[in-house]
Amino acid sequence: MGKILEINGPLVKLELPETVLGEQVRVGRLGLVGEVIGRDGNTALAQLYEDTAGLRPGEEAHGLGWPLSVELGPGLLGAIFDGVQRPLQAVWEQSGDRMARGVAVPSLPRDKRWRFVPEPSRRAGAMLSGGDILGTVQETESILHRIMVPPLLHGELLELAPEGDYTIEEAIGRMRLVEGKNSGQIEKLQLFHRWPVRTPRPFRQRDHAVAPLITGQRILDTFYPLLKGGKAAIPGPFGAGKTMLQQQIARWCNAEIVIYVGCGERGNELTDVLEFMPELKDPHTGRPLMERTLLVANTSNMPVVAREASVYVGITLAEYFRDQGLDVVMVADSTSRWAEALREVAGRLGQMPVEEGYPAYLGSRLAAFYERAGRVETLSGGHGSVTLIGAVSPPGGDFSEPVTSHTKEIIQTFWALSKELADARHYPSVDWLESFSGYIGSAAKWWAENVDPNWEAARAEALDLLAASEELQRIVNLVGVEALSSEQRWTLEAAGLIKEGLLQQSAIDEIDSFASPEKQYALLAAMLEIFHQGMKLVKLGAPARRLIQMPLMTQARRWKSQHTSEDIAALKVKIAAIPSDFEKMMLEYEQTA
Amino acid sequence: MKNIEFRTATSAQGGLIVMGGVPGVAAGSRVQLRDHAGRLRSGLVIRAADDAVLVEVFEGTDELDLERTWVRFLDEPFKLPVSRDILGRIFNGAGLPRDGRPPIISADRRDVNGEPLNPAARAYPREFIQTGISAIDGMNSLTRGQKLPIFSGGGLPHNRVAAQIVRQAKLLGEEASEFVVVFAAFGASHADARFFEESFEESGVLNKVVMFLNLADEPVIERLLTPRAALTAAEYLAFDLDYHVLVVMTDMTAYAEALREVAVLRGDVPARKGYPGYLYSDLAEIYERAGRIKNRRGSITMIPVLSMPSDDITHPIPDLTGYITEGQIVLGRELANQNVYPPVTVLPSLSRLMKDGVGKNFTREDHPHVASQLFASYAKALEVRGLAAIIGAEELSDADRRYLEFANAFERKFIGQGEDEDRSVYETLNLAWDLLSMLPGDALIRVSEEELAKYHKGVASI
Known part of the structure; x- marks a missing residue:
């Protein structure tokens, strides 16, 4: 038992001998929770996850004996947790509209019974290790929750419970450990276990990422793909549509689990997700999206230290589902707020600031965090992945600031959002010149095998066209469009067609909101076909002005919102008819030629 | 403890004093100081330890004689007494009357810092508010429970726009406005304060307005309390009395500058342009008090006004604000110079909640x-x-x-x-x-x- 010596904002100096760094503490009469971040003799320095107003020197404090950990087991999906995994729905029912301090509500419901089905091949006497599957719980209709031996345990299975309904605390088996200092000890197995959030969960080895994450967003999937198990960043100034894009990814991506961490963001955005997700259907399974989604929320008005913890809570939950052999996407919105929380604590500790007040370890912390993404071979021999997408909120939209520039060096896919595009209401405002993807090679293989062998070439051609149009636009801005040759005008027009008919995608249009890879490729091919046909005519001497006035140019811009992903056939009919639109003119100019 | 006056100040500098030998003082507790002339000042405990307590003095530490300064620890945070009678009243930043009428007497006193709303308790803002201004209603519409700031610059008519919104705001289909207004001015000029007061009076809404004024020549530290006191009143009106509350706050830039001033005194590590690293969290504590709550009738819709220093939207104050609020209405000098009123520059303006508040069932399908x-x-x-x-x-x-x-x-x-x-x-x-x-x-x-x-x-x- 210790006591409070000093209170300075979220930092509290304690007299607490024999504590270890990282240990959880409960402090004061209210029982506020925090974490030890420093020790000096008999005194310890703790950062608290809750507001410290009202704490007094002399009040008691005690260590809990474990580091910040999360509970992992059935009951996670569809839930919303705060930055230290308190279930907000249950907290609301217990303590009302406002976040009360010192509440102790278990993360997973204790009274709910789950149908546990033991793995048929498991027999008493078998030797099991961490990660081995003991059985399953059908948690939601679309997600089969696999119950695993907690990592690091190794021993002989003494007993496994028969099929039946169990709470997460009831024993579903017993195991005699054979390794380590606890050798010989008998361990109770439950539907859940705990894991410390700052320690990455173990796996056998890293795998190559092979399949792209399909988000249904054309500019992302077709132009700057991300692989399952990859790392991406979405930097963008405010108002560039960062939140919308992330929500689109959370809604439509073909991952099995989506973890959305609202780190220092708006309360209403989480409410939006909470109200909207249950109404939406997963395009891949047809089940409500909420069944595969899990939210971690530390809104901008909630305590700053819990904000720092929230991304670790999120990534640990992601790793837990990965270990079950699932593909998980974690969206962290926003890593800048996490970095700022780091900065705030560092400032109070009096650590030497480097760039813009951030501590020197910002880069290494960010890198270590992103390294927890990846596709792995799990302890039980399966394959799972964690795809990490971090939003970055650069102050003033300046990408050279520390968080953006460090992140840029770490990630492989960079979806740069542009304020100019957003101001013109070109959404998603992903800048096609600033963005990049390091996964083109692997993605090309997948597209070639699953959609069309010509994907890589078509993508490259479209990007070339966009880059060329940027040059041409600069000329137009100086001397007007009349100065361009017909070929150049047609190039400019075709780039415009690609921007409006392909890159622009409306999140609020029911049909346009999601595009399957087939639809994406069909549209891409269609835009290029129009460009080619037109270019042929221009080369024969047709003026670009005539081509631009073709009704097809307006019609093609509407195709994206006229055909759903299931209705590709009708779209393909229109695409096949493109040459006929040019036929008459083609005859005319071929004759004169 | 509340009744004991300590005379143990050991040092004083730039708005902060250190008290020695006062054990067991609560962090965040309110403090009352009596100086040698018998004048009262108020303050706040910002750091508490048994051997030294650091106190921030709102009226400053000028002319304090440490040997003749008596300090009383009130053992509670800053609180605002609330009752139905606050409507029609004018208070200073600390919640004391400045309209010459008696103080509010109420057993119901609320901590001005509020408590963060549980995200699970929020209800999503959906109801369209008609402001009668085309640039807002047509392209950047406001919904009930939204926080939509006006980004402006020196000399632009942001006050007139804000006053027009207050006069005209109504829900679709309702003839009369059913809003009550909480108006907070910090660092505002006397002329600006008078402009609003007269505007409310002319439109006959004065008895539905609560005003909190901390003017440009009044204590800077009190500026940090003003929006909090105003929002405490707003929360009471909205979630206890079921009113729809429109909160207008001007000018957030003056607030942030006050925060910087105090942070420098405290010795906090500066981040951008000398503003403390916690400017974002601090602004969020204010802005995030807007919203709706499930199972409650009332709502808080917030229109903070801020002037962008040198019209720079990337300055930390508008920048961080834009990351927290649900959009922004940007006023521009170019249009103002062409005599376009309201000079709303529509391209950088945005309402994030518009998508869910307009269209079929709300306004019109197109x-x-x-x-x-x-x-x-x-x-x-x-x-x-x-x-x-x-x-x-x-x-x-x-x-x-x-x-x-x-x-x-x-x-x-x-x-x-x-x-x-x-x-x-x-x-x-x-x-x-x-x-x-x-x-x-x-x-x-x-x-x-x-x-x-x-x-x-x-x-x-x-």
């Missing part, structure tokens, strides 16, 4: 598409205008010349309107179609073909 089309066409028109400035309007193609005309008409007729002109959202949408009809139908791809057929009055193509 609203989202019309808004999107106006943005796109106006953006295109500005490009053309830029081109015309270089090559001359005569060199433009016919199509481009139409865009040029569209831009001019759009700015004069759609954005520009009278200060007392209260347009319904239908008038706004019809006006939008009148303007879009200046452009050929096939240039309007953000609206559907059915909408074109129904509303477009111009030629289909040129």
